[in-house]
Amino acid sequence: MFNRGSVSLLSDGASEGNASLFVKQVDTRSKGRYKCVVNNVTVTYVVAAVEAPIRTVSIDMNPSGLIQCSTKDVYPAPVVQWSTKPRLNPAFLQPITRMVPGGKGLFKVESVLQQNSSFDYTYECNITSKYGTHTRTASLQLQEINSSEGKDLVIPCKAPKKLQSFSLVWTFTTANKTTDILTYNSQTRKSRSFWDNAELEEDDALKGDVSLTLENPVVSDHSGIYTCTFSGAETQHLTQSRVVIASAKQEKGFIKYNLWMLGIVAGLIALLVLTLVIKRYRAKSKRKQERAQEDAEMQSMNPDKTSDEPQAIQPSSSHS
Known part of the structure; x- marks a missing residue:
């Protein structure tokens, strides 16, 4: 239903036969079929859709x-x-x-x-x-990055090719708390950093590469979720990076652990090879024994035939 005063005829054209209806402050209740009757003769229906x-x-x-x-x-x-x-x-x-x-x-x-x-x-x-x-579009790209404490870290982020003009916000989330790191606007070509050790290359940003560089990251302060958010006229694109920074002790421990695991794996492989060699040697020896046994059995079944053959008679020599 309409409120009083929300609809009216266009007064300027009424005297000339224009009976168009003016609806103020359209909302979802304004949709539907409108009927216009002129002089009780001409009937016109208009279906109004609201969006x-x-x-x-x-x-x-x-x-x-x-x-x-x-x-x-x-x-x-x-x-x-x-x-x-x-x-x-x-x-x-x-x-x-x-x-x-x-x-x-x-x-x-x-x-x-x-x-x-x-x-x-x-x-x-x-x-x-x-x-x-x-149509409005939003997209999310996920990536995982591992780094070491004290080494400069670059977190990649590039604008979608179809996104020409945008505003950018880099944020950091840890323990359900989100803070802004850096902002950039492609139209003004200006950036603003809220962290002393965070920056982006403005020459690269003009080409859509707004990768974030962190100088000397620390485990306790910089491990978490980094989100790069592009906002355009009809789209939003996020690149979300889960960053894990290992301390020097963790890295050494990780190397030792890897070497230890590598030694175990190498030992298992050597043991497996030795086992295969022993099995092959035993199988070969067993085959030799079986062949020797078969030869002996064949000989017992076929004794030497020279004892059954008649001996040749030597002619006696005559003495004169």
Whole structure:
């Protein structure tokens, strides 16, 4: 239903036969079929569709490993589609999507997807209006990085090729607390760092490479989740990096552990080779014994025939 004063005829054109209706502050209640009757003769019906466009789409991964794509204040309920790069069979994705009506009949959309065990995939969420008038996209790339304490660390991040103009925010999350590291705007070409040991190369940033360089990272302060967020007019892209920094003691212990494990593996391999050699030698000796036994049995079954043959008679010599 309309409030009083929310609809009116366009007064300027009424005297000339223009009976167009002016609806103020359109909302979801404004949709429907309008009937116009002129002089009780001419009847015109107009069907009005109302749309609250998709303005922004956000994507993130929660601590439980679910990737969440969301938007709000949308009408009517949109269509949500997931994909990956490289491409995964849609049967392996199986997202769960909820569309909850909120204030003024507008929808809040949340779609969650279980992350694949591999860090080699980029997850893309597309939300399209029901009428197909526009689409907003959000994507999330996951990666894992291991480094050593005291060594400068570069965390890679590049803008999608189709994203020409963007604003960028680097954040750091640990113990469920998120802080800003650095911001950059591709239009103004200006960056601002909130950490003394964090920077990006502005010449590379002009080409879309906004990789973050950390000088002399410390285990307790710099191990955590680093998120590089690009925001454009119709898209959002995140590169999320899980960074593990090992201390010098941990690294030495890791090397010793690896050497110890390598020694065990080498010993097991040597033992296996020795066992195979012994088995082969025993098998060969057994075959020799079996052959010797077979020869002896054959000889017992076929005794020497020279004793059964008649002896040649020697002619006697005559003496004169």
